[in-house]
Amino acid sequence: QLQLQQSGPGLVKPSETLSLTCTVSGGSISSNIYYWGWIRQPPGKGLEWIGGIYSGGNTYYSPSLKSRVTLSVDSSKNQFSLKLSSVTAADTAVYYCATPKEYSSSRNFQHWGQGTLVAVSS
């Protein structure tokens, strides 16, 4: 069973860069999964897609965040990562990594990380 384990700081200062990593276990990030995504959820609000990377390398971002987001995959470490620059209080949220079911091309998210609450505050 594929598992996603998130890591990264829970507090980031305004104007700095938020960095989170998602480590995949129970499978190979490079052969089993075709898409790695990030989703966030501000406190008390709904889910917001941040962006994702396809296995072929193509990356797509939410238009509202595109200028500040960088996604990457490190196959050697079985990890994928999110960087969000120039953060403000509006970026305070629970951040999730998520992937479709392994060995599938499903357009949904079967596997989710545990979530990381990131607060932006000085």
Place this chain on the structure above:
Amino acid sequence: YVLTQPPSVSVAPGKTASITCGGNDIGSKSVHWYQQKPGQAPVLIISYDTDRPSGIPERFSGSNSGNTATLTISRVEAGDEAAYYCQFWDSSSDHFVVFGGGTKLTVL
């Protein structure tokens, strides 16, 4: 592309709850549904309009036609109280993912 859900739905135990997800010609697209309980990550409960992933009770079902996709929960239990989100994934040029605003299901 916008997916519109009612903010809240209330239902008595044992009854049937219907949660809608509105979108322009959504019936021509594939819609997925998630259940999220407080403090937990979302769980996929309906895939591709009507399919239930392994382990999801038969009480959960979905449909999609015209401008509305619907999640139906039969014989509602107290444990079904949660937020429910619909989701669409555009596989054309933009490859964007959209979630509905979410519906809080309250079991009376």
